[in-house]
Amino acid sequence: MMLPLPLGEFQAYLFDCDGTIVDSMPLHYTAWRQALDEWKCAFPEDLFYAWAGRPTLDIVDALNQQQGLNMPVDTVVARREEHYQRLLPTAAGIPGVLHHIEAAHGRIPFAVVSGSTREAVTASLDALGILDRFDVLVCAGDYTRPKPDPEPFLRAAELLGVSPHACLVFEDADLGIEAAVAAGMAAVRVPQPRQG
Incomplete structure (x- = not known):
C-alpha cells in the first residue's frame, strides 16, 4: 500500500522507528x-x-x-x-514507509527519532539492511524531554541543518504526532499493521 504524503517541498524526512519503519x-x-x-x-x-x-x-x-x-x-x-x-x-519492514525511504534516499536527508535505545534502533535498521540510509539517529538519552515534547524532533532537524518547517515526520504513535505538530513539522500517520 502506498502511503500518501501531505503536499509540500520537504527538505528532510524524520522517521520514528518502531511501528513506523519496522513492524516491531x-x-x-x-x-x-x-x-x-x-x-x-x-x-x-x-x-x-x-x-x-x-x-x-x-x-x-x-x-x-x-x-x-x-x-x-x-x-x-x-x-x-x-x-x-x-x-x-523475525522483524519485517512497513512496506509503505520503506517505499518512501527508497524513493527519496540520496535526494533529501533522513533521521530516525525514537524513544528506543540507540542499540535497539541500530539493530532494527540493520536487520532490515537500511541502517546506512539514515544521516542522523536521535534516540533515548539524546534529549531530556521525550515525545510528546518537540525536543527530539527539533534536535534531529538541528543535526540535519534543516528548518523544522521543512521537515516531514513519519509516525505511528499519538505521542509522536503531538511532538511533530508541537515542533511545527508536517506529519504523516503510519497505520499499524495490527490495525488492518
Missing part, C-alpha cells in the same frame, strides 16, 4: 511481557500501545508507581533489550 511493536510487546513477568508486573497490551513512543526507562518507572512495585529500572530495561534482540531477526 508486537516483538517489543512480547519482550516487555517476558521481562516484566520476572517481576510479576502486569502490562496490558492496550496500555503498551497507548504508551508507544515513551522511553523504556519512563515505562518501568511508571509501572513501578502504578503497581506499587520496586523493579530495578536498569535491570528490567536490560532484560527487555535482551529478549527483543532475540526476537529481532
